Amino acid sequence: MSSSLHNGWEVVIGLEVHVQLATRSKIFSGASTATGDEPNSHASLIDLGMPGTLPVVNKEAIRNAVRFGLAINADIGRRSVFERKNYFYPDLPKGYQTTQLAEPIVGAGEVVIRLEDGTEKTVRIHHAHLEEDAGKSLHEAFSDGMGHGQTGIDLNRAGTPLIEIVSEPDMGNAEEAVAYARKLHAIVTSLGICDGDMSQGNMRFDVNISVRRPGEPLGTRTETKNLNSFRFMEKAIKLEVERQIDVLEDGGKIVQETRLYNGDTNTARSMRTKEDANDYRYFPCPDLLPVLVSEEEIGTLRAELPELPDAREARYVEQYQLSGYDAGLLSGSIATARYFEAAAEHGGDAKLAANWVMGELAAKLNSEDKDIADSPVSAEQLGQLILRLKDGTISSKIAKQVFEACWNGEGDPDAIIEAKGLKQMSDTGELEKIVDQVIADSPAQVEDYRNADDAKRKKKIGYFVGQVMKATQGKANPQQVNQLLQQKLAP
Amino acid sequence: MAIDSQVVARVAHLARLRVDDDETGALSERLNEILGMVDQLQQADVSDVEPLAHPLEVSQPLRDDRVTEPDVRDKVLPIAPASEEGCFLVPRVIE
Numbered sequence: 001m002s003s004s005l006h007n008g009w010e011v012v013i014g015l016e017v018h019v020q021l022a023t024r025s026k027i028f029s030g031a032s033t034a035t036g037d038e039p040n041s042h043a044s045l046i047d048l049g050m051p052g053t054l055p056v057v058n059k060e061a062i063r064n065a066v067r068f069g070l071a072i073n074a075d076i077g078r079r080s081v082f083e084r085k086n087y088f089y090p091d092l093p094k095g096y097q098t099t100q101l102a103e104p105i106v107g108a109g110e111v112v113i114r115l116e117d118g119t120e121k122t123v124r125i126h127h128a129h130l131e132e133d134a135g136k137s138l139h140e141a142f143s144d145g146m147g148h149g150q151t152g153i154d155l156n157r158a159g160t161p162l163i164e165i166v167s168e169p170d171m172g173n174a175e176e177a178v179a180y181a182r183k184l185h186a187i188v189t190s191l192g193i194c195d196g197d198m199s200q201g202n203m204r205f206d207v208n209i210s211v212r213r214p215g216e217p218l219g220t221r222t223e224t225k226n227l228n229s230f231r232f233m234e235k236a237i238k239l240e241v242e243r244q245i246d247v248l249e250d251g252g253k254i255v256q257e258t259r260l261y262n263g264d265t266n267t268a269r270s271m272r273t274k275e276d277a278n279d280y281r282y283f284p285c286p287d288l289l290p291v292l293v294s295e296e297e298i299g300t301l302r303a304e305l306p307e308l309p310d311a312r313e314a315r316y317v318e319q320y321q322l323s324g325y326d327a328g329l330l331s332g333s334i335a336t337a338r339y340f341e342a343a344a345e346h347g348g349d350a351k352l353a354a355n356w357v358m359g360e361l362a363a364k365l366n367s368e369d370k371d372i373a374d375s376p377v378s379a380e381q382l383g384q385l386i387l388r389l390k391d392g393t394i395s396s397k398i399a400k401q402v403f404e405a406c407w408n409g410e411g412d413p414d415a416i417i418e419a420k421g422l423k424q425m426s427d428t429g430e431l432e433k434i435v436d437q438v439i440a441d442s443p444a445q446v447e448d449y450r451n452a453d454d455a456k457r458k459k460k461i462g463y464f465v466g467q468v469m470k471a472t473q474g475k476a477n478p479q480q481v482n483q484l485l486q487q488k489l490a491p
Numbered sequence: 492m493a494i495d496s497q498v499v500a501r502v503a504h505l506a507r508l509r510v511d512d513d514e515t516g517a518l519s520e521r522l523n524e525i526l527g528m529v530d531q532l533q534q535a536d537v538s539d540v541e542p543l544a545h546p547l548e549v550s551q552p553l554r555d556d557r558v559t560e561p562d563v564r565d566k567v568l569p570i571a572p573a574s575e576e577g578c579f580l581v582p583r584v585i586e
Contacts, residue, residue, distance in 0.1 A: 025556050025557060030554070038564070039576070039577040039578050040564045040578065040579070041564050042560075043563075043564065043567070045560075045567075046560070048567060056552065057551050057552075057553050057554070058554060059553035061556075089584075090584055137584055138578060150581065151580070151581050151583050153578055153580070154577075289549055289551040291551045291553075292550040
């Protein structure tokens with residue numbers, strides 16, 4: 001429970017997170033999990049629930065779930081049981097979803113989140129279970145030609161393996177919920193068990209929210225379903241918290257219901273809730289036997305676990321001497337971490353790489369709403385830019401110009417520097433000539449400088465540096481210019 | 492728990508089974524008999540018996556993660572009541 005209050009109300013949030021596992025084939029059939037293909041081209045007879053078919057469990061889906069369990073220090077279900085959750089919906093051809101309930105594959109565990117103010121908080125995981133995804137309903141495109149819309153059903157997604165991660169109600173505001181969701185994203189993408197593409201629905205969030213006065217029993221909760229971005233989740237939580245507080249402060253009551261959030265309008269509405277909608281009549285699936293995971297298998301998977309976000313963050317602090325905050329930002333997503341490490345390696349300077357990734361690159365990605373994996377400037381190119389900065393070929397001001405050109409697809413940094421003639425003047429003789437010229441052209445300023453005391457000279461030299469930089473179009477090394485000027489201006 | 496006509500109607504609705512009103516009385520009687528037998532089973536001492544998810548003492552065989560199923564779309568779409576542009580069609584679903 002959180003201690004932070006919202007206008008005197010305590011907010012209690014729990015999350016159910018659906019994570020699509022990145023297997024090649026479905027959880028119970030050998031149909032492909034590929035997306036973007038013709039509708040129903042990956043809907044096998046098993047996925048369609050045809051009579052006479054038998055599901056067989058995908059080994060990799062089991063292994064992926066166990067990997068997740070190990071990553072959050074959970075008890076692994078050595079024996080887990082699939083059950084049938086019965087309900088009727090057109091995108092669920094079997095009339096039930098095969099899922100787990102009483103004996104899930106992943107038991108209680110925990111995830112540590114870091115908040116913006118640097119504090120850490122532990123979110124307890126109640127359990128995580130394996131289940132199959134449903135198909136997709138396409139509401140827009142179909143009509144019977146008489147003004148009556150119809151719904152098209154594409155079952156390519158039906159049977160795609162999911163793990164549903166159920167947290168305890170340990171989050172006290174939107175920020176904590178988003179930090180938790182991001183941490184899960186970092187964990188599953190680091191494990192390589194999920195592609196983590198939010199736009200493709202690889203991760204979907206159901207948020208349970210209630211409010212209460214401190215010390216009172218838990219309030220009635222609502223569930224806002226199927227949020228598919230961190231930003232929408234944050235907005236939906238804030239909206240629902242405000243709504244519940246408004247209702248209660250006006251003397252009303254919260255109705256337990258499922259709500260749908262619309263990101264385009266930042267509004268939510270109650271889903272038509274049938275009285276018996278939640279009577280799923282679970283029972284063990286007679287088509288599937290209990291799944292056993294051996295100690296040996298668990299040991300192997302544990303030994304093979306890749307570096308996880310927490311360990312990566314600690315390593316960045318240790319190995320690269322980054323601050324905890326910077327290390328957290330860079331290690332928070334596997335894509336950012338990979339990019340940063342590649343740029344640091346190619347550029348030979350982790351601190352510069354960190355500054356560029358979190359600064360110029362992040363700003364640019366943000367303004368163009370791009371993912372780091374789709375960055376027009378590759379990690380190798382950024383590394384090259386850093387090399388040229390370090391060896392004095394270009395100044396940091398010019399580096400930004402080169403970065404911009406590289407972003408716009410004008411080639412590698414070296415090629416851009418060459419083509420645009422952006423190299424810093426390293427030829428001291430040539431630079432001296434320009435310095436001499438500037439001094440000769442500015443007799444009044446020279447007089448002024450020579451009559452000033454040391455402290456004032458430091459300021460007054462700026463005029464000459466500016467003139468030299470102007471004459472060299474920014475290509476002179478400012479330090480070198482400063483040195484030369486000091487020598488030559490000395491009375 | 493005793494089953495009356497109302498429970499029968501509700502369970503039938505959940506399972507999308509059509510049960511006529513004049514059938515619910517007889518059905519609830521029969522279901523109550525079954526529950527009576529279950530009650531009898533409940534009295535057995537099972538404190539040292541493992542819960543059973545499946546009658547066979549074997550575990551689930553697992554398969555490798557390979558794509559093995561063919562595309563059967565052109566065979567299954569024609570047997571659906573309605574289809575269009577590769578999709579099954581159903582009456583509009585309003586959420």
